[in-house]
Amino acid sequence: MALKTLTLEYADGLATLTLNRPEKRNALSPEMIEELLAALDELEARPPRVVILTGTGKAFCAGMDLEALQALARRTPEHHVLKGGVLKGGLPRASDANLADSRRVARLFRRIYDFPKPLIAAVNGAAIAGGCGIATLCDFTLAAPEAKFGYSEVRIGFMPALVAVFLIRQIGEKRARDLLLSGRTIDAAEAHRLGLVNEVVPLDKLLGRARALAEELSVSSPTSLAYTKRLLREFSQAELDRELEVALQENARIRSTADFREGLSAFLEKRKPVWHGE
Secondary structure: OOOOOEEEEEEOOEEEEEEOOHHHOOOEOHHHHHHHHHHHHHHHHOOOOEEEEEEOOOEEEOOEOHHHHHHHHHOOOOOOEOOOOOEOOOOOOOOHHHHHHHHHHHHHHHHHHHOOOOEEEEEOOEEEOHHHHHHHHOOEEEEOOOOEEEOOHHHHOOOOHHHHHHHHHHHOHHHHHHHHHHOOEEEHHHHHHHOOOOEEOOHHHHHHHHHHHHHHHHOOOHHHHHHHHHHHHHHHHHHHHHHHHHHHHHHHHHOOOHHHHHHHHHHHOOOOOOOOOO
């Protein structure tokens, strides 16, 4: 498989999938998402029994590629808002392009969550917004002490719709509200206390510990592991389908707002946003 935004290596029954856009802090572009989906399809079909997911450079994944989001936003008509925040004609309708992009991200999160083989995230640096989702949706999340975690969407006029579906299940609603509404960044130690991280491992030992964990898992029956993962998936499959559909509609809808456009512009221009409440 020819990959531009990832690297994929095989060794001793183990596969290592590495996000490889260090100049963009491994941000999720549409191309990277499609390559991740294709790589996971290949990994499911091939012999490796365990997969490690990590990042190149100082970041694990900085979330969505904001330049790509801004380019998409520029093609989406703005919706006019009356005083008091009431939208003319009701809620803005998500454009087809925004809905397709939201559905692509939802498909990636669900693919990681449902992947039939054990997935180990080796979080080498910042895992922010969608990147935090990817890191914590894996079966095991190992993190270097330098790693940072957070759902910063509200600070740039966006919303953490898709990750919210999974985060509530992982750490409970009260803690999820804290992270999702504050947009604050936490360190690896706090992420471990909250249950988002299984182990905090020194950076120079991170991949070694991930490989050791993969070896521990490889002792078990691959059939038993796959059946166990399928059982866990089936417990909440119907609820996830319904909640993700609601979340991706909201994810697409907010992209039509003035605050979303302002938040993206302010972040990319390195200035403080001026919110419109629209």
